[in-house]
Amino acid sequence: MRFVRPIRRSSVLTQISKTYRIGSVELQALRAIDLEIRSNCVTAIAGPSGSGKTTLLNLIGCIDRPDTGELVVAGRQVGTLSDDALSDFRASNLGFVFQSFNLIPVLTAYENVEYPLRLNGASAAQRRERALAMLDAVGLSAHARHRPGELSGGQQQRVAIARALAARPRLVLADEPTANLDSQAGAAIVELMRRMQREQEVSIVICSHDPQVIAAADDTVVICDGHIESVRRAGDTLGMRIPSAQPCVHVAGSLAGGAGAPS
Amino acid sequence: MMTLALAIRNLERNRRRSLTTLAAIVVGAVAILLFGGYTRDIRYGLQMGFVRTSGHLQIQHKDYFLYGSGDPAAYGIADYEHVMNVVRHDPVLAPMLTVVTPTLQLGGIAGNFDAGVSRTVLATGSDVAGQNELRRWNDFGFSGTPAPVALTGTAPTAAVVGEGVARVLQLCRPLGLRSCAAPEDPATRSAGIADADNRLPADLAALSAEESAGRPSHPDTRIELLAATARGAPNVATLTVVKAENQAVKELDDVYVALHLAQAQRLIYGADPPQVTAIIVQLHHTSQIPAARARIERLLATTLRSQPLEVQDFETLNPYYGQTVGFFAAIFGFISILIGVIVLFTVGNTMSMAVVERTPEIGTLRAMGLRRSGIRGMFMVEGMLLGVAGSLLGIVASLALAFVINHGGITWTPPGRTDAVPLAVRVWGAPAPMVDVMIALTLVTMVSSWIPARRGARINIVAALRHA
Numbered sequence: 001m002r003f004v005r006p007i008r009r010s011s012v013l014t015q016i017s018k019t020y021r022i023g024s025v026e027l028q029a030l031r032a033i034d035l036e037i038r039s040n041c042v043t044a045i046a047g048p049s050g051s052g053k054t055t056l057l058n059l060i061g062c063i064d065r066p067d068t069g070e071l072v073v074a075g076r077q078v079g080t081l082s083d084d085a086l087s088d089f090r091a092s093n094l095g096f097v098f099q100s101f102n103l104i105p106v107l108t109a110y111e112n113v114e115y116p117l118r119l120n121g122a123s124a125a126q127r128r129e130r131a132l133a134m135l136d137a138v139g140l141s142a143h144a145r146h147r148p149g150e151l152s153g154g155q156q157q158r159v160a161i162a163r164a165l166a167a168r169p170r171l172v173l174a175d176e177p178t179a180n181l182d183s184q185a186g187a188a189i190v191e192l193m194r195r196m197q198r199e200q201e202v203s204i205v206i207c208s209h210d211p212q213v214i215a216a217a218d219d220t221v222v223i224c225d226g227h228i229e230s231v232r233r234a235g236d237t238l239g240m241r242i243p244s245a246q247p248c249v250h251v252a253g254s255l256a257g258g259a260g261a262p263s
Numbered sequence: 264m265m266t267l268a269l270a271i272r273n274l275e276r277n278r279r280r281s282l283t284t285l286a287a288i289v290v291g292a293v294a295i296l297l298f299g300g301y302t303r304d305i306r307y308g309l310q311m312g313f314v315r316t317s318g319h320l321q322i323q324h325k326d327y328f329l330y331g332s333g334d335p336a337a338y339g340i341a342d343y344e345h346v347m348n349v350v351r352h353d354p355v356l357a358p359m360l361t362v363v364t365p366t367l368q369l370g371g372i373a374g375n376f377d378a379g380v381s382r383t384v385l386a387t388g389s390d391v392a393g394q395n396e397l398r399r400w401n402d403f404g405f406s407g408t409p410a411p412v413a414l415t416g417t418a419p420t421a422a423v424v425g426e427g428v429a430r431v432l433q434l435c436r437p438l439g440l441r442s443c444a445a446p447e448d449p450a451t452r453s454a455g456i457a458d459a460d461n462r463l464p465a466d467l468a469a470l471s472a473e474e475s476a477g478r479p480s481h482p483d484t485r486i487e488l489l490a491a492t493a494r495g496a497p498n499v500a501t502l503t504v505v506k507a508e509n510q511a512v513k514e515l516d517d518v519y520v521a522l523h524l525a526q527a528q529r530l531i532y533g534a535d536p537p538q539v540t541a542i543i544v545q546l547h548h549t550s551q552i553p554a555a556r557a558r559i560e561r562l563l564a565t566t567l568r569s570q571p572l573e574v575q576d577f578e579t580l581n582p583y584y585g586q587t588v589g590f591f592a593a594i595f596g597f598i599s600i601l602i603g604v605i606v607l608f609t610v611g612n613t614m615s616m617a618v619v620e621r622t623p624e625i626g627t628l629r630a631m632g633l634r635r636s637g638i639r640g641m642f643m644v645e646g647m648l649l650g651v652a653g654s655l656l657g658i659v660a661s662l663a664l665a666f667v668i669n670h671g672g673i674t675w676t677p678p679g680r681t682d683a684v685p686l687a688v689r690v691w692g693a694p695a696p697m698v699d700v701m702i703a704l705t706l707v708t709m710v711s712s713w714i715p716a717r718r719g720a721r722i723n724i725v726a727a728l729r730h731a
Contacts, residue, residue, distance in 0.1 A: 063630050063724040084634050091632020098728065102627040106272035111265075118265050119632045163631075 009075025009170060011037040011060055011203070016069035018055050029055040031226040032069070037205055037219075039074075039170070041234070042197050044217035045207045052226040054175060057207040061094055061173040062086050074170035074203070091119040095164030095202075097174035097193075101156040103148040109135060109159045110144040116167040134162035137199070138192060154185035161192060165200050172197075174206040178213060190216045266637070270644040273617065280613055285653050287609040288708065291602040292657020292700050293664060298598055299696050300665055300688035302591040307403040308677055308684065309588070310549060313581045315398045315409065318362065318543035319552050321580060322346060322559065325571035327540060328579070335368050336493040336531050339538030341570060347542055349566050355558045359551045361400060364393025365539035367527045371490030373424070373520055375432040382431045384424075386488060386520040388527020391415050397545055406685065412521075413506040419526055422486070422502035425519030429507035437483035438507050488520065490530050493538075500530045509681040552576055603707050610649055611711035614642055618719040625719050626727025635720035642719055646712025650705035657704075658697050665690035 018030040029052045037043050037060065045053045058064040059071060062078050071079050074093045081089060095116070096102075103112045114131040122130070135141050138158040140151075148156050157177060164172045174193065178186030190212045197204045206213050214220050218234040274281045324331070327338035340346060347363050350356055367388040374381030391414045398409040413423040426443060429435055435443030484504040492498045502522060510516040528537035546555050556574050563572045578585050618625070625638055665688045673686040690697075 058725050061630065063728075084636075087629070087632050087634045089632075090630065094632075096627075096630050098627070100623075102623060102728070104269075104624060104627070106269060106276055115265070116631055 010039045010072075011074055011171060011205075012070075012072040013037075013056075013059070014070040014072075016056075016059060016066045016071060018052075018059065018064070018066050029226055030059070030066070033226075033228055035221060035228060035231070037171070037203060038233070039203050040197075040201055041218040042194060042204045042206065042216060043219040043221060044214045045205060045221045045223060046209050046214055047223040047229075048209070051223045053207045053223050056223060057173050057175055057205060060171070060205055061096060062090050091116065092167065093170045095167070095169040095172040097157070097160050097164045097172060097177045099176035099179045101148070101153070101160045101180070103156055103159055103163070105148050108145050108147055109140060109151065109155075109162075112148070112159055113162045113166050116163060120167045122167075130166055131162075134166050135159070137196065138162045152185075153181050154188060157181060157185075157189050158192060161189070161196060165196055165202065168200065169202060172202055172204045174204060174208075176208050176210075177206060178208065178210045183212075186210060187212055266641055266644050267648075269641055270648055273621070273641075274645055274648060277617070277620075280616070281649070284609055284613040284649055285656065288606055288649060288653025288704055289657045289660055291606050292654045292704055293661045294602055295595075295599050295700050296658065296661035296690050296696060297664060297668075297688050298595060299700075300661070300690040300693070301686075302595050303689040303693060303696075304687045305591060305677055306588050307689070308405070309584050310577075311401065311403060311405060313577045313584055314402075314545060314549070315400055316394075317577055317580055318364075318397060318545040319549060319577055320544040320546070320556055320559065321575050321577075322350070322542040322544065322563070322572055323540065323575060325573050328573075328575050331368075331540060332370070335370065335540045336491070336538075339367075339493065339532075339540060340365075340542065340572065341536065341538050343539045343542060346567055346572070349562060350542070350544065350559065353558065353562060356555060356562075359546045359548075359555050360544065361547055362393055362396040362543065362545040364390050364397065364543050364545075365524060366390075366541050366543055367524055367531065367539045368541070369490050369527060369531055371488050371520075371530075373428060373432060374487045374489065375434065375485075376487055377485070378433040380432055382428065383518065384428060384488070384520045385515075385518040386422075386490070386522060386527060388522050388524040388530075389414075390524045391417075393543070397543065400545055402548055413508060414521060414523060417505050417523075418503065419523050420500070420502050421505045421523065422488070423506045423508055423521040424486075424504050425510045425516035426507045427510075427513060427517030428519060429504065431517070432486055434484055434486070434504055434507065438504065440507055443507075488522070488530065492530075493532050493535065498530050498533065500526060502526070511681045599703075603703065606653075606704060606707050607711040609711075610646055610708045611715060613649075614646055614712045614715035615718075617645070618642065618715045621719075622722060622727045622730040625722055626724050626730065629722075629724045630728065638720040639713075639716040642716035643709055643712045646708040646716075647705055650708030651701065653708070654701040654704040657700065661690050664688075 013033050013035045016030055016033040016035075017028070020027045020029055033056065035056075045056055047053045055064070059066050060073060062073055065079070070077070073089075076089065076093070078086065078089060103109075104115065107115065110131055113134050114127045117127040117130055132141065132144070135144050138161055140155060140158055140162070143151060143155060143159075148159070151159065160177075164174075177193070178189055181189060190210075193204060193206070194216050196202075206217065208214065220232045222229045222231075322340070324338040324340055327335070331338040343365050347365065351360065351363050369386050369388070371384055371386055372381050373384040373386075389412075391412055394412045395415060398412065401409075414421055424432070424434070426440060429438055429440060430443050434440075486502050486504055488500045488502055490498055490500075500522075502520075508519075510519045524539070525537075528539075532538060544555065544559070546552065556576060559574045563574070628638065629635075669685070669687050671686075674683040675686050676683050
């Protein structure tokens, strides 16, 4: 079990392309993408439907493989890893938050949060301590024994966030995390993710077209028709160009609704 | 641990489908165990019948088994009392033995010369005390006490015949046999019979008169048994039939005659030293046959090497036993395979549906880092749980049903018997078949889960997540 403080490693995509074939029809989802995801930042990937943002997220999340290009995730070259090695890599380095929450329905909130820790071989004591701490952090200690069906959408997404962060991943991938929530619950989730990102010092990539998410992100990547149209990094708006290799450093007290200001 | 907990909860999640699948496994287990218990009872019953009449092993003159039926007297065991003593007092054999008793088989012609009828018969001379000892063997715990042999307490000239023999020799009425019909037209039948003076050749009549001199006359059931002596000369014994017993197999029933050993020996050997054609050896348990046989063979090769003797076991002596056991084993195997296939497809179908329904979960777990083997294991554990739970419930259900059947007062006539016996299924007290059924059904459910589990493990993660 890796319980050391995460090393800040960025994710780098170089000339990444991905084409889907549906029968005789080819759909080029990504076209020679070059992108760096800064460590310890919240990066939003925005764009219209069908622009390729989920494909990009899947590639960064190592649940899909590019046709061409080189992919470094959290500092690790993942292109040549076997399926089992990729699984292990995901278990110890990545966390996922899904649009439909995707909690395991037969497990309680506590067990859902505990599951990634089991995959990483944590001891029972470590699992218990960490899972309860994460549930506490997302404000659901009282619901630890509840199954997903007994929780509201917002509560389920909180559990999903706790689960994604339980094993101290380097990178959390969130696909439309607010899409299935009302605006109030969505705003709470964005705020929670922002807070957890700072507390856990983790990189988060959020695929969304929710303005709240984009507003809360450090960096925003806009993608259209498989191309990156623009990359706005925190500080750009303040007229300060931030080198891409530099991680985000946040000012204490800066919360959702504004990008973290560079020191 | 989590895999097991997940499997149990996933089975609980779709309770109706799990219960239906479980029911199929339970019914399968019950069918296998009850039919297995029923065939076991038949096997034990058959074995008991043969062991009670012919013992576990028989010491015979070499080649008697192959050629002796043509001339039993030529294959007699001389000094058989000595052979029996050696066997009885051997320190290795003694703890295994229940009975060692001689028997003499002979072929002859039985005639009711008063009625002018006769027929060839296969007669067996035996020691009544030994035969009654043989009948007490009950290694399988069958209920009831066996009746003593019909010759018990009878005169030395007494005989028991098969009902077929009694019918042909027209002894039905004197013996009071109700099921034995008289010939349709006695007048026609008697027309072909010579007058009373010619019914028995004079020399044989004299021999018969000599044999029966001084014995109480019993004209109604008296028969003459004509046989060749060991020297080849004809000899006749006058016997009094005390009972006719149905022998279940018509071919045997039509030739069966049982008489006292001494009478049979006098008929075959006259004044010469008596011999027997077999020494019946009965053991405490059938499982002791290999050890007892090896020891007897050792004795025959050393202490008893003065005459060529050999040992045969009851399965060789009674091929019908092996045929019947094989027949039921084949049916049992067929039923087991059929049930296995039904369970295979039922569980396979259930697990396939589970994989389809839980595709998004599979995608989530895989995204979180669970390996393909983890997904495979999850579904296979579910299959295994169904198999274990189903077979356990099946065992409990079959024990309950067996109790009901065994105490239901149902009777039937098994093969090789003439009397109805209680229908019994031996499930209780036979743990090996229960363990076998449990292992087999669990393996079947795991095999049937493997293909859906493999398919689930190979689902593309992105496609699985999109499946929601």
